[in-house]
Amino acid sequence: MTLSDLKYLFAYLIPVSSFAGLYFLGWASPGAVLFGFVFVPVVELFVPAAPVNLEESAYQRKSGINFFDYLLYLNVIAVYFILGYFLRLVSAGTLSTAELLFSTLNVGVMMAICGINVAHELGHRPGQFDLWMSKLLLLPALYSHFTLEHNYGHHLHVGTPADPATARKNEVLYLFFVRSILNSYTNAWKIGYKQLETRGLPVWRHEILWAHIAQFLLISGFVFFLGWGILLPYFGAAVIAIITLEAVNYIEHYGLFRKKMSSGRYEPTTELHSWNSNHELGRIVLFELVRHADHHHQAMRKYQTLRHLEKGPQLPFGYPMSIAMAFIPPIWFRVMNPKLEALEA
Numbered sequence: 456m457t458l459s460d461l462k463y464l465f466a467y468l469i470p471v472s473s474f475a476g477l478y479f480l481g482w483a484s485p486g487a488v489l490f491g492f493v494f495v496p497v498v499e500l501f502v503p504a505a506p507v508n509l510e511e512s513a514y515q516r517k518s519g520i521n522f523f524d525y526l527l528y529l530n531v532i533a534v535y536f537i538l539g540y541f542l543r544l545v546s547a548g549t550l551s552t553a554e555l556l557f558s559t560l561n562v563g564v565m566m567a568i569c570g571i572n573v574a575h576e577l578g579h580r581p582g583q584f585d586l587w588m589s590k591l592l593l594l595p596a597l598y599s600h601f602t603l604e605h606n607y608g609h610h611l612h613v614g615t616p617a618d619p620a621t622a623r624k625n626e627v628l629y630l631f632f633v634r635s636i637l638n639s640y641t642n643a644w645k646i647g648y649k650q651l652e653t654r655g656l657p658v659w660r661h662e663i664l665w666a667h668i669a670q671f672l673l674i675s676g677f678v679f680f681l682g683w684g685i686l687l688p689y690f691g692a693a694v695i696a697i698i699t700l701e702a703v704n705y706i707e708h709y710g711l712f713r714k715k716m717s718s719g720r721y722e723p724t725t726e727l728h729s730w731n732s733n734h735e736l737g738r739i740v741l742f743e744l745v746r747h748a749d750h751h752h753q754a755m756r757k758y759q760t761l762r763h764l765e766k767g768p769q770l771p772f773g774y775p776m777s778i779a780m781a782f783i784p785p786i787w788f789r790v791m792n793p794k795l796e797a798l799e800a
Contacts, residue, residue, distance in 0.1 A: 456520050463526055463759070465739050470533040473565035477541055477558055480550070484557035487565045495736050496776040504733035504773075506763040514760040523759045524585075527577055527742070530569045531591050537565055538595050538692070545688045546681040559688050563695020566596045568741065571700045576742055578602035579754050590666070594673060596696040599666030600643035607650075608642045610754055614713035614728040615721050620701075624710035624795060625788060628781045631705050632698055699778075706730060706770065706777045707747050710795040724751055726767040727798070733763055734773035745774050768798055 469487050476486020483489075509517075517523065541562045544550055550558065574592035577585045578601075586602075593599045605620075612618035619638035622631050647661045658664075677685055711728045713721040726748035732738070738745050743758040748767035750756065770777050771790060781787045 456522055460517070460520070460522065460759070462739055463523065463742070465736075466526065466742060467529075467533070469568050469740060470530070470537060470565060473537050473561050473569075474540065476561045477537065477544060480554050480558070484554045484561060486558075486561035487568070488557070488560050491564055491568065491740065492775050492779055495740060496773060496779065498736050499734040499773040499776065502735065504769070505735050506733045506765075508762045514762070517759045518757050520759075523757065527573050528588055530573045531588055534566060534570045534592060534595055538562060538689075541692070542677055542681050542685045542689060545685045548684070555688060559691045560695055563692040564699055566692060566696035567699035567703075570596050571598060571601060571696060572703075572741060572744060574602065575605065575744070576758050578606060580757075581755070590669075594666075594669055595693070596700075597670050597690075597693045598697055598700070599670060600640055600663050601700075603646055603662060604639045604643035606754075607646045608639070610751065613708060613724055613751060614711055616712075618708075620704040621708040621712070622705045622710065624792065627784045628702065628705055628787070629784075632701050635701050635704060636697065702778045702781055703744070703774065705781055706774065709791060711768070711798075726752060726764040729767060730770050730777075731763070731767045732770045732773045732777070737773035737775060741774060768794070 468490060472490035473487040476483045476489070541558060544558070545555065570592045574589040577589035577592070580586070589602055590599065593601055609618055609620045612621075614621055619635045619642065622628075622635075643663055644661070647663050648658070651658065651660055674686070674689070677689065707730055708728065709730060711730070713724065713728060715721055729748040729751055731748050732745040734745070743761045744750070746761040746763060748764045749761045752764070771794070772780070780790060
């Protein structure tokens with residue numbers, strides 16, 4: 456391991472800023488929102504993107520270093536500790552209305568980045584331990600169906616009308632939320648049923664069913680120890696986590712559709728079907744999610760080994776700024792549609 460590998464420790468500025476927001480409250484209440492959507496975009500405006508790749512031998516070396524895996528696993532502790540601390544504050548009834556609202560945003564963003572995002576990385580790995588860590592990270596955000604649909608639906612159908620997570624050109628983000636969230640959920644049930652049928656297993660073995668039971672038990676535990684008053688803020692934080700994840704989905708594949716061939720099938724997925732970013736700080740904070748084309752090229756490739764692919768279309772800004780821009784559709788369309796049309800030409 457080299458000194459440069461330690462840069463991924465900066466990913467923990469997300470949970471640290473989230474906890475700091477809850478601890479200090481007041482103006483600091485937004486926590487991870489301030490860091491992720493104010494500090495990071497400002498830094499990325501002044502620090503140029505770095506489309507640099509290492510030698511393949513260096514990537515192979517990095518792939519076998521356990522340090523990078525431990526950084527992911529520690530997010531399980533961070534997510535549950537911060538969520539529990541937040542709900543304890545809520546149950547105490549001492550938060551002002553503004554502090555409650557901003558703290559809910561804060562914890563929701565933290566669960567999206569440290570929870571769902573890290574679960575996405577672990578959910579692609581073959582080992583059972585990694586899979587269970589992924590499930591534990593998805594559970595608090597009440598989005599446990601994500602891995603099933605993402606791995607067996609999104610990666611198969613990305614860039615086609617069959618994929619709810621591929622945003623259409625001129626599709627407003629808020630309408631995308633409805634389409635993607637609902638269709639991804641129903642697709643996960645269908646995929647699970649198909650897998651059960653293939654394996655000759657009974658319906659009660661459906662993993663989404665058991666995920667819902669786990670979610671119910673988690674919520675019941677919080678209510679038992681902290682009271683009914685925590686439910687609305689908790690659900691609010693989970694919704695924030697979900698729409699943050701879906702906003703990432705929106706910018707990752709916006710308008711990038713695969714062509715249908717004469718055979719009736721779609722062309723293979725290539726680096727042309729994902730928007731990427733090489734802004735260093737965003738790469739670190741999101742565990743290289745922003746090198747998304749290479750992730751679709753080799754889904755089981757570990758985050759520390761993802762590469763910049765030359766033909767992959769680049770976002771004009773990093774992921775955090777792009778997400779913020781997507782929430783204002785006229786600005787998003789004005790910036791992104793010319794880039795999309797240039798690719799289509």
